[in-house]
Amino acid sequence: MSRKHPVIAVTGSSGAGTTTVKRAFENIFRRESISAAVVEGDSMHSLDRMAFRAAAAEAAKQNNHSFSHFGPFSNHFDKIEEMFKQYGETGMCKRRYYVHSDVEADEHNKHFGVTDLKPGTFTPWEDIEKDTDLLFYEGLHGLVKNDEKNVDAGRHVDLGIGVVPVVNLEWIQKIHRDKAERGYSAEATVDTILRRMPDYIKYITPQFSRTHINFQRVATVDTSNPFIARDIPTPDESFVVIRFRDPKGVDFPYYLQMIPNSFMSRANTLVVPGGKMSHAMEIILSPIMHDMIQNKKK
DSSP states (O other): OOOOOOEEEEEEOSSOHHHHHHHHHHHHHHHHHHOOEEEEEEGGBBSHHHHHHHHHHHHHHHHOOOOOOOOOBBOOOOHHHHHHHHHHSSOEEOOBBBBOSHHHHHHHHHTTSSSOOOOOOOOOEOOOOOSSSSEEEESSOOTTGGGGGTTEEEGGOOEEEEOOOHHHHHHHHHHHHHHHHOOOOOHHHHHHHHHHHHHIIIIGGGGGGGGEEEEEEEEESSSSSSTTTSSHHHHHHEEEEEEESSSTTTOHHHHHHHHHEEEEETTTTTEEEEGGGGHHHHHHHHHHHHHHHHHHHO
């Protein structure tokens, strides 16, 4: 960990809603004039789209039907830790991007002065911008640990945020997102969920015991069969359970005053209405960011 060059990691599974937290941080960065070097978790995959499909097909031939984007064979866990460590020590590191769409391909081709970047590929590695205030990671493996490879990215993270809807809600969100944004059928997404499950249990879930704060959305409507749900429960049809790993020094009375209809369910747990999730994030994270930057200046 580093006071001078802090690292923030927002981590969550595919479809968990990490983008909501990213937007909250972006608002805080803008308001506090914080310069953040942003790293997208997809950029740390070790296989591009075509290579992953080929590897998954080969694994299936070997009767391995759990090869996934969540596991160590398709990710640079070591590079994630190396990036966090290097930034914490020097304030600099290298970064690349995963190209998701034709629009992103055009943007990256212009930036790098090339013409061969296509959706499903990676950009070249490059140095991040100089003189940033902090490193901000958002993706699957911000606090990943792999004992077999002696990797522990979380030991270099100054603030770890977990985004963890209850699993049925997470699956509903993923099914609907994959259909709307990628044109996948519900059956195809369910197949992906099943294939990822062993790696989800081994590499995704344990991260949420290492985070400093978790935001978990819980629906107040029936989600008992997520595979037939016609729509995603709205924010007003849910609560957000916010767990603080270390409640010492957390100003819970202030949060209760500032977030209408919030309450505490445990000594380290705040519950807020789902519609107040973004508001709660900014209320909670803004003073943490302020203190982080003040400590950096000292």
